[in-house]
Amino acid sequence: MNYWDIFKKGIFEMNPIFRLALSLCPALAVTSTVFNALGMGLCVMVVITANNMVVSLVKNFVNPKVRVPVFITIIATIVTLIILILEAYFPSVYKELGLYLELVVVFAIILARAEVFAMKNGVIASAFDGLGMGAGFAVAMLFIGAFRELFGTGTILSGTSMALQVFPQSYNGPMIIILAPGAFMVIGLMIGMFNVIGEYQDKQAAKSKAASQLTGQRSEAV
Amino acid sequence: MAHDAHDDKNSSVFKITLNLAITCFISGIIIASAFAITEPVAAEQRVKAKNDAMKELVKEAETFKAIEGKEGWYAALKGGKVIAYVVPANSKGYGGNIEMLAAVTPEGKTMDFKVLKHNETPGLGDKMVEPKFRNQFANKDPKDLEVVKVPTDKNIQALTGATITSRAVTKGVKEAVEAVAAYSATQKK
Numbered sequence: 108m109n110y111w112d113i114f115k116k117g118i119f120e121m122n123p124i125f126r127l128a129l130s131l132c133p134a135l136a137v138t139s140t141v142f143n144a145l146g147m148g149l150c151v152m153v154v155i156t157a158n159n160m161v162v163s164l165v166k167n168f169v170n171p172k173v174r175v176p177v178f179i180t181i182i183a184t185i186v187t188l189i190i191l192i193l194e195a196y197f198p199s200v201y202k203e204l205g206l207y208l209e210l211v212v213v214f215a216i217i218l219a220r221a222e223v224f225a226m227k228n229g230v231i232a233s234a235f236d237g238l239g240m241g242a243g244f245a246v247a248m249l250f251i252g253a254f255r256e257l258f259g260t261g262t263i264l265s266g267t268s269m270a271l272q273v274f275p276q277s278y279n280g281p282m283i284i285i286l287a288p289g290a291f292m293v294i295g296l297m298i299g300m301f302n303v304i305g306e307y308q309d310k311q312a313a314k315s316k317a318a319s320q321l322t323g324q325r326s327e328a329v
Numbered sequence: 330m331a332h333d334a335h336d337d338k339n340s341s342v343f344k345i346t347l348n349l350a351i352t353c354f355i356s357g358i359i360i361a362s363a364f365a366i367t368e369p370v371a372a373e374q375r376v377k378a379k380n381d382a383m384k385e386l387v388k389e390a391e392t393f394k395a396i397e398g399k400e401g402w403y404a405a406l407k408g409g410k411v412i413a414y415v416v417p418a419n420s421k422g423y424g425g426n427i428e429m430l431a432a433v434t435p436e437g438k439t440m441d442f443k444v445l446k447h448n449e450t451p452g453l454g455d456k457m458v459e460p461k462f463r464n465q466f467a468n469k470d471p472k473d474l475e476v477v478k479v480p481t482d483k484n485i486q487a488l489t490g491a492t493i494t495s496r497a498v499t500k501g502v503k504e505a506v507e508a509v510a511a512y513s514a515t516q517k518k
Binding site for chain 2: 177183191196206285
C-alpha cells in the first residue's frame with residue numbers, strides 16, 4: 108500500500124465520522140457554524156498526525172500493558188502545547204475554540220489510530236495515516252457545519268471576514284438544525300448518503316468484474 | 330498461571346510503573362518549557378485584549394485608570410475628567426455564567442456592553458453580541474432595562490428563541506449600572 112492509498116482511505120472508505128462513526132461528540136457540539144467546524148477539524152488533523160508520528164517513534168519503548176495511559180499522556184501533551192501556542196500567538200482562534208480544545212484529548216479516533224495503525228507502522232506511513240484520517244474528519248465536519256449553518260441561520264462562514272448572507276436576513280430557519288438533535292439528524296442523513304454511494308460503487312465494481320469474467324469466458328470459447 | 334517467561338519479565342509492577350512515570354516526566358518537562366516561553370506573550374495578549382475591549386466600549390476615552398477598592402473597575406478619562414466607568418458584569422444565562430464588561434456614564438445611564446465569556450447556544454443565544462441586540466442598550470435608564478417580546482424603543486426586545494439569554498444579559502447590565510450609580514453618587518459629595 109503506498110502513501111497516497113493510506114492518505115485516501117481516511118477520507119473515503121474509512122471516514123472517521125461517516126464510515127467509522129467515531130468522534131460523533133465534536134461532530135454534534137462544534138458544527139453549528141462552518142468556522143468552528145473547520146477550526147476544530149484542522150486542530151484534530153494536527154493532533155492526530157503529531158500523535159501518530161510520536162507513537163510510531165516510541166512504540167518500542169512502550170510497555171504493552173500501559174500503552175493506553177501512555178498514548179493518552181502523549182495526546183494530552185500535544186493538545187496542551189497547541190493550546191499554549193494558540194493562546195499566545197492566535198488569541199482569536201483560541202477564544203472561539205478554547206472550550207472544546209481540551210476535549211480533543213479523549214477523541215476516540217485519535218486513540219484508535221495510535222492503537223490500530225501507528226503501533227504497527229513506520230513514522231512516515233503513520234504521518235500519512237494521521238493526515239488522511241484528520242482530513243477525513245475535517246471534511247466531514249465541514250459538510251455538517253455548512254449544512255447546519257446554511258439551513259439553520261442562512262449564512263456561510265459567519266464570524267469571519269468572508270461572511271456571506273446566503274438567504275435574506277429575514278430567513279428564520281428551523282431552530283432544530285442549530286440545536287444538537289438537528290445535528291444528529293444531519294449526521295444520520297449524511298451517513299445514509301455515504302452508504303448509498305458506497306453500495307453503488309460496490310455494485311459497479313461487481314458489474315465490471317462480472318463483465319470482465321464474461322468476456323474472459325467468451326475469449327476462451329472462441 | 331500460564332505466563333511465559335517473557336510476559337513475566339515485562340509485566341512486573343515495577344516496570345509498568347517506571348514506564349508510565351518516565352512518560353509523564355518527559356511530557357511534564359515539555360509542557361513546562363513551552364509554558365515558560367508562551368506565558369509572557371499570553372499575559373501580554375490578555376492585557377491587550379482587555380484594553381481593546383475597554384477602548385471599544387468607550388471610544389472617546391484617552392486613558393483608563395483602575396479604581397482603588399473596587400476590583401476590576403476602571404474609570405475612562407478624557408482630559409482628566411471621568412466620562413464613563415467600565416465595570417465587570419456577571420449573570421447566569423442559559424448555558425452558565427455570562428461574563429461581561431459594561432460601560433456606564435457617571436450619570437448612571439448605560440452606554441454599551443461587551444461579552445467576554447459565555448456558553449450560550451450557538452446560533453440563538455450567542456446573537457446577543459450582534460449590534461441589533463447590543464445597540465438597544467445605548468443610553469438607557471436602569472429602570473427601562475426590562476426584556477419585552479415586542480419591538481420597542483423604550484425597553485429591550487428579546488432575541489428570538491433566546492429569552493433566557495436576553496434576560497440574563499439585561500439583568501447583568503442593570504446590576505452593573507445600579508452599582509455604578511450608587512458609587513458615582515458617593516463620589517460627587
